[in-house]
Amino acid sequence: MTEAAAAANSRAVRGRVLTFLRPPRSTGDAQSYRFIQDGIVLVKDGRIALVGPADEIATRLPASIAVDRHPDALIMPGFIDVHIHYPQTQVIASYGAQLLEWLEKYTFVEEQKFADPGHAARNAEFFLDELARNGTTTACAYCSAHPSSAEALFTAAHKRNIGMIAGAAIMNRNGPPGLLEPAREAIAASRDLIRRWHGTGRQRYAVTPRFAITSTDEQLAEAGALLKEFPTVLMQTHLDENKNEIATVKRLFPNEPSYTAVYARFGLLGPRSLLGHCIHLGDDEVALLRDTQSVAVFCPTSNLFIGSGLFNHKRLMEAGVRIALATDVGGGTSYSMLRTAAEAYKVMQLQGQNLPALAAFDLMTRANAAALGLDGEIGTIAPGAYADLVVLDARATPAMAHRMEVTRDLEEELFVLMTMGDDRAVRQTYIAGRPVL
Ligand SMILES: [Zn+2]
Secondary structure: OOHHHHHHOEEEEEEEEEEEOOOOOOOOOHHHEEEEEEEEEEEEOOEEEEEEEHHHHHHHOOOOOOEEEEEEEEEEEOEEEEEEEHHHOOOOOOOOOOHHHHHHHHHHHHHHHHHOHHHHHHHHHHHHHHHHHOOEEEEEEEOOOOHHHHHHHHHHHHHHOOEEEEEOEEOOOOOOHHHOOOHHHHHHHHHHHHHHHOOOOOOEEEEEEOOHHHOOHHHHHHHHHHHHHOOOOEEEEEEOOOHHHHHHHHHHOOOOOOHHHHHHHOOOOOOOEEEEEOOOOOHHHHHHHHHHOOEEEEOHHHHHHOOOOOOOHHHHHHHOOEEEEOOOEOOEOOOOHHHHHHHHHHHHHOOOOOOOHHHHHHHHHHHHHHHOOOEOOEOOOOOOOEOOEEEEOOOOOHHHHHHHOOOOOHHHHHHHHHHHOOHHHEEEEEEOOEEOO
16 A cells, blocks of 8 residues: 555544543542543544554654644543433423323324434434534434334444444333334344344444333343344343332332342343433342343433432442443433533532542543443544544633633543533544544
């Protein structure tokens, strides 16, 4: 290959580079991350080829390579959102209801519109644009119950080379007829989507029973069997979000000792299982999550907005449960993982707990990648990983710039970013090395 040809598939991004190596144990845990004050990330064919101090790398770059310079900004791995609903971009900000009423009054109404492939395609494009504007480079998304809605999202994400995880919602009871499919048909549709999309480019599938209330025993059992049949496919659902929801689960599954036990019985727990909310867990449920290495997904803006309750981070952490962080749009109120981290901080403050900025940024990147089983591939700035990057400006607004005048170190800068930042702090987003803003 000529140097010019090599340069065409290459790009260098220069600035202040920050990536996490392991979970921070406390504030000031400098061993948990790598920070390069003037660093270069060299991208080749969509992946990171090299990262290091500019004075070491600059002389080794081909003369014709494009260099994007962000000297005053932070270059980090793109954010990862582990729980979001792409058919709810027009459900967000729906007034005055808690979970079950909110589903019936707003969500099921909007999701039925995704029977129309044109509507789904338009929303998929909007959804991916909005993620990019917020610096989110991978998301684990619920689609509507229509297989064509998943098809639309995968098609759009594949075209942009975005690593998405998604699944068509499986439901066969307690919803409007337009969203219900007989147990076996929904499973067959999921199997077909897995064969078509799981491992196609960067796309991956998540088997998606909406929650225990909307599936019969038979359908949950079939979903569990599907997970067994495809050992690298993920599973996403909701758990212990709202007290009326839990009472309904108790009524529908009278023989199970808990909500979590329902999922355990049907083979839906395990290291590939992502359980949204996990707010009102009994001790036996915490033990089940820990023992099965399932992931509890903290969705703070949603939990506050729908009035569901406070996620007990400290309790789950100390019990050894894996934890991820997510927006849960449209129950959640912002696509921004920065805003999400800010609300996570407040939810923890209300319980006398703290969320150090280092831990929050580790969660949004490395830890969320690990929750998806994608550590090393995304969520890190290291050779071999996809060059999915976000460039963050902690002086993006006058109020942030003013606050930054007295900021003393990196950790304070990160705390300003997560407390005051949102999409305005995202200066650029790179998807597999390509700037998309
Ligand atoms: Zn959700």
